[in-house]
Amino acid sequence: MMDLYHNLALGFSVAITPINLLYAFIGSVVGTLIGVLPGIGPVATIAMLMPTTYGLPPVTALIMLAGIYYGASYGGSTTAILVNLPGEMSSVVTVLDGYQMARQGRAGAALCIAALGSLFAGCVSTMVIAAFAPPLADVALSFDAAEYFSLMVLGLVSAIALAHGSVLKAVLVTILGLLLGIVGTDVNTGTARFSFEVPELIDGIGFVAMTMGLFAFAEIAGNLEQTEDRNLLSQPISRLWITWAEFKEAFPAVLRGTAVGSLLGILPGGGATLSSFASYTIEKRIAKDPSRFGKGAIEGVAGPESANNAGAQTSFIPMLTLGIPSNAVMALMVGALIIHDIQPGPQVMTSNPDLFWGLIASMWVGNLMLVILNLPLIGIWVKLLRVPYRLLYPMILLVCTIGAYSTNNNMFDVWVAIAFGFLGYVFVKLGCEPAPLLLGYILGPMLEENLRRALVLSRGDFTVFVTRPLSLTMLVIAAALLVVIVAPAIRKKREIVFTEQES
Amino acid sequence: MHLIRNPKDFLSGLLFMAFGLAALVLSGEYAIGVAARMGPGYFPRVLGILLLGLGAILALGGFRATTEEQPVWHWKPLFIILLSVGVFILLGERLGLVLASTILVFISSLASDEFSWKEALISGLIQGAVAVVVFVYGLSMPLPVWPVFITGIQ
Numbered sequence: 001m002m003d004l005y006h007n008l009a010l011g012f013s014v015a016i017t018p019i020n021l022l023y024a025f026i027g028s029v030v031g032t033l034i035g036v037l038p039g040i041g042p043v044a045t046i047a048m049l050m051p052t053t054y055g056l057p058p059v060t061a062l063i064m065l066a067g068i069y070y071g072a073s074y075g076g077s078t079t080a081i082l083v084n085l086p087g088e089m090s091s092v093v094t095v096l097d098g099y100q101m102a103r104q105g106r107a108g109a110a111l112c113i114a115a116l117g118s119l120f121a122g123c124v125s126t127m128v129i130a131a132f133a134p135p136l137a138d139v140a141l142s143f144d145a146a147e148y149f150s151l152m153v154l155g156l157v158s159a160i161a162l163a164h165g166s167v168l169k170a171v172l173v174t175i176l177g178l179l180l181g182i183v184g185t186d187v188n189t190g191t192a193r194f195s196f197e198v199p200e201l202i203d204g205i206g207f208v209a210m211t212m213g214l215f216a217f218a219e220i221a222g223n224l225e226q227t228e229d230r231n232l233l234s235q236p237i238s239r240l241w242i243t244w245a246e247f248k249e250a251f252p253a254v255l256r257g258t259a260v261g262s263l264l265g266i267l268p269g270g271g272a273t274l275s276s277f278a279s280y281t282i283e284k285r286i287a288k289d290p291s292r293f294g295k296g297a298i299e300g301v302a303g304p305e306s307a308n309n310a311g312a313q314t315s316f317i318p319m320l321t322l323g324i325p326s327n328a329v330m331a332l333m334v335g336a337l338i339i340h341d342i343q344p345g346p347q348v349m350t351s352n353p354d355l356f357w358g359l360i361a362s363m364w365v366g367n368l369m370l371v372i373l374n375l376p377l378i379g380i381w382v383k384l385l386r387v388p389y390r391l392l393y394p395m396i397l398l399v400c401t402i403g404a405y406s407t408n409n410n411m412f413d414v415w416v417a418i419a420f421g422f423l424g425y426v427f428v429k430l431g432c433e434p435a436p437l438l439l440g441y442i443l444g445p446m447l448e449e450n451l452r453r454a455l456v457l458s459r460g461d462f463t464v465f466v467t468r469p470l471s472l473t474m475l476v477i478a479a480a481l482l483v484v485i486v487a488p489a490i491r492k493k494r495e496i497v498f499t500e501q502e503s
Numbered sequence: 504m505h506l507i508r509n510p511k512d513f514l515s516g517l518l519f520m521a522f523g524l525a526a527l528v529l530s531g532e533y534a535i536g537v538a539a540r541m542g543p544g545y546f547p548r549v550l551g552i553l554l555l556g557l558g559a560i561l562a563l564g565g566f567r568a569t570t571e572e573q574p575v576w577h578w579k580p581l582f583i584i585l586l587s588v589g590v591f592i593l594l595g596e597r598l599g600l601v602l603a604s605t606i607l608v609f610i611s612s613l614a615s616d617e618f619s620w621k622e623a624l625i626s627g628l629i630q631g632a633v634a635v636v637v638f639v640y641g642l643s644m645p646l647p648v649w650p651v652f653i654t655g656i657q
Contacts, residue, residue, distance in 0.1 A: 052642060166512070168561050172519045172554060179526055179550045191543040194529055217584065224580035224614050390615040391626055393584075394608040398630055401588050401607060402600075406644050411592045418585050418592075425581050429574040430515040448546040460539030 007357050008130055014358030015365050020063050023056070024366045025373075027064035031071020032374055035088050036079050036381045040396055042072040042088065043435070044219055046332045047211035048396070050339075051403040058340035059355040063362040065336055066316070069329050070122070070363065073272050073308045074370050077114045078381055081301070082107060085385075090272035090308040093280040097293060097300030109242045110301050111378060113250045115371045116242075117306035121258040122367035125313040128262045129320075129360050133349065137321040140346035145453035146464050150474040152447050155324045157478040158267060159439050161485045162274060169432045177440020180205055182448055200412040207335045207441065209404040209413040210420045214434045216400045217421025220393045222428055242298075250302035253283055257303035261310025266317050271327040275311030276304035313363055320356060321346055324443070331438040506566060511574055513565025516558045523554025580614040587611035599649040600639060604631035 014020060034045045046065050053061035076088030081098035094114065101110040143151070156174055163170040183194045184204030195201035242250070260282060261275035283303040284293045293300050316333075318326045323344030325331040337344045342352060349356045374381075404417045427434050458464035466472045507513045526547050536542030587610035595603040608627035612618055638644045647654070 055642070166561075168557060168564075169512075169515060172515070172557055172561065175550055175553050175557070176519065176522055179522070179547065179554070182547060186543040188541075189534075189543045191533055193533060193543055193547060194526075217588075220584055221577075221581035224584075225577045388617070390612065390617050391622070393615075394587075394611040394623075394626065395630055397584055397588065397611050398604055398607050398634060401591050402604075402634060402638050402644070402646075405595070405646070406638065406642065409645055411595065414588060414592045418588055421585055421588075422581070426518070427515075429511075429576060430518070431511045431571070431574075432515055451546065452541045455538045455541065458539075460537055462538065 003134070004130055007134075007353070008361060010353060011130075011357030011359075011361030012365075014059060014354045015063070015361035019057075020060055020358065020362060021365065023060050023064040024067050024362045025369055027067020028071035028074075028366045028370050029373070031068035032075035032078075032370065032377075032381065033071075033384070034068070035072035035075020035077075035091075036384055037075075037387075037392065040219060041215065042069050043211065043328045043332065043438075044216035044396075044400075045072070046329060047208050048216060048400050048403055050208050050332070050336060051406040053336070054339065054406075058337070058342055058352075059358045061336055061340065062333065062355065062359050063366075065333060066359060066363060067366045070309060070312045070366065071370060073305075073312055074115070074118060074374060075381065077118075077301075077305050077308075078111065078374070078378060079385065081110045081114065082378075082382055083385060088272075090276050090312070091305075092273075093276050093304045094301055096280070097295070097297050100294065100296035101298065101301065104296050106296065109246055109298065111375065112242050113246070113254075113298060113302045114305040115375055117250070117254040117257065117302045118309040119367050119371045120254055121261060121306035121310035122313060123364060124258050125262050125265070125310040126360055126364045126367075128310075128314055129317055129363075130357075132266075133317055133321045133356075133360075136317065137346040137349045140322050143346075143470075144468070145450040145457065146468050146471045147474070149447065149450040149454055150465055150471040150478070151322065152324060152443050152450065154474045154478040154481075155318070155326065156436075156439060156443060157481050159326065159436055161481050162267075163433050163436055165431050165433060167485050169430075170436050173427070173432050173434065174436040174440040177437035178444040178447060179440075180210070180437070181441040181444020187445075187449070188452065198412070200408070200410060205441075206404070206407055206413040206416050207339075208407050209416040210441070211332065211335075211438060212400045212404055213417035213420025213422075214424040214427075214437065216396060217417060218424025218428055218434070220397060221421070221425045223389065223393070246298055250298045253279075253299035253303040254306045256282060257306030258310045260303075261307035261312075262314045264307075265311035265314030265326075267326065271315040271329070272308040272312040275307040279303040279307035309367070316359070316363075319344070320348060320359070323348070323446075325439055328435040328438045331442045334442050509565045509567060509569040509571065511565075511571060512567075512569070513562050514574075516560070516562025516565060519554050519558035520562065523551045523556075523558055526551030526554065583614035584611045595646060597647075597651050599647040599651065599654075600635050601628075601631040601648060602650060604634045 034040050046068050053064060072088050073090045076086055076091035077094045080086045080091040080094040081102050084095055084099040086092045086095050098110045160167060160170040160174055183201060185192050185202055192202045257279040260279045264275045264278055265271055280300060280303060283299045284290050315326050315330055318324050319330040319333055325334050334344045342348060401414055404413045405411060407413050424434055454464055465475060530544045530547040530551065533544030534542030535544045587607045590610060591603050591607045605627035608630050609623045612623035635648050639646060639648055
């Protein structure tokens with residue numbers, strides 16, 4: 001317990017230095033901004049702004065990037081409630097009841113409970129990270145190469161399990177990511193793999209440029225196909241507070257949402273989006289009168305909004321303690337660590353305690369800032385929605401292009417972004433979700449390295465992965481997950497065939 | 504397209520098979536080694552085989568019926584925005600950031616249905632100026648501000 005207090009004190013001493021406060025502020029405001037604006041997600045934004053953090057100390061860079069992530073879920077809920085438009089995937093379910101509340105003139109209450117619920121969830125999940133990360137890192141420190149390999153397999157499988165759409169496609173996207181990750185010099189033999197004698201490729205494919213192409217460029221191309229449709233709420237927002245009765249209704253939902261989010265955030269593949277969906281389902285199921293949902297039930301806003309913030313934050317746990325990203329945003333965070341020459345893994349907590357605890361404390365500070373600053377700023381965010389997309393997307397494109405260039409001050413990275421923009425668009429059209437590609441890319445070199453090391457130690461005996469109990473457990477869980485996700489897929493396909501035969 | 508009833512699965516299967524095949528062909532020159540001492544060619548070959556095999560299964564699934572909607576391709580906006588970035592690459596280091604940014608914004612604006620000459624030009628010039636302030640003066644990025652053939656500064 002003293003340790004926890006000591007660690008958090010260290011964290012706060014890092015988080016409240018003026019430079020870190022400033023960047024937490026910039027990050028959370030930028031995050032809110034992109035959360036408000038539909039058509040650009042947190043992954044693209046973090047990639048876009050990553051080059052601006054190269055010159056910063058690593059902890060400051062991560063504080064800002066983390067701010068973008070949780071800021072985005074705040075901003076996304078604002079537009080979900082006011083404009084019936086989820087700015088982010090994580091606020092899709094907030095639309096259902098939040099917008100109905102706004103139409104009934106209760107927008108103020110909805111916004112207020114969303115913000116307070118998020119703040120509460122943020123406080124709790126910060127404590128969850130502080131309490132659970134050190135023991136988890138201790139366990140991870142005893143891992144050998146075989147355990148690491150199995151852990152990564154488990155991480156990839158769960159990310160696949162939780163991806164949208166076809167399982168097989170998600171598996172293939174992940175494998176392609178692994179392959180792209182090992183482009184460049186092989187650390188063991190010095191062989192430059194798949195580099196086509198291009199000097200820039202010897203260091204590997206540029207992570208930032210790849211993400212920009214895959215997400216930002218492809219997102220823009222996809223958005224340009226759709227015509228704009230934004231129905232702005234014309235009535236003024238009621239006062240930003242909730243009544244005692246509303247609070248009593250919402251508070252249990254906040255508690256449940258926080259618990260669900262904290263739990264699901266830790267799971268590989270989990271995070272803000274999954275948490276909010278799960279929370280909404282739970283609230284609806286346990287409600288005395290489920291028919292109120294979709295018609296402005298405050299629990300339908302309070303639960304998911306708390307859950308998505310809790311999930312966004314606890315998804316840092318596997319990234320910080322194991323070095324294994326659980327979603328695309330965390331993959332970017334690992335990328336940022338590597339750019340700053342910090343090898344992600346359980347040793348980060350002991351070798352860079354200021355970074356570890358500073359980042360955690362900054363999340364709490366950032367959440368508080370968001371509530372204090374954003375509630376009064378809601379009017380401005382809504383006005384921003386009036387900026388037409390035709391002015392917005394060339395700007396995103398320009399920032400990405402210059403950002404890709406600035407990674408190595410080299411135009412080659414911009415070509416990489418173009419190539420991945422093309423691939424990303426094709427992926428979207430073919431129903432392949434691009435996020436697992438990033439996970440694969442980050443884990444590719446680590447997976448190969450640990451596979452090699454495990455087999456060197458066992459003299460080429462593959463049973464090493466199933467004879468070590470911890471490794472076996474993880475592989476069994478991974479296999480069980482695969483069976484669980486594949487089984488309904490087979491059933492569904494057969495159903496489709498059957499219905500076609502009948503008709 | 505009567506036989507291929509699910510082009511999404513069929514085409515993505517082919518795409519992954521192509522990547523797998525490329526991985527196998529290209530890693531042909533790297534030593535495989537043995538499991539106890541893996542060469543640089545071991546892991547890529549495994550991934551290549553997986554991509555090829557699973558890609559084939561996916562592609563074969565394309566012959567099965569589906570209720571999924573068919574993909575509709577809109578190449579024009581994609582090509583316009585990628586072209587605008589490509590032009591930036593080719594001209595950026597010669598024309599300088601102001602003009603290259605303006606050109607990028609102008610060309611990419613063409614991808615929108617609501618394109619207007621004046622608006623795109625003005626927005627491009629403003630963003631070019633902001634880009635110079637932020638990236639060249641703020642983050643000291645080594646790109647020329649003005650055309651090299653006028654200023655003579657590389």
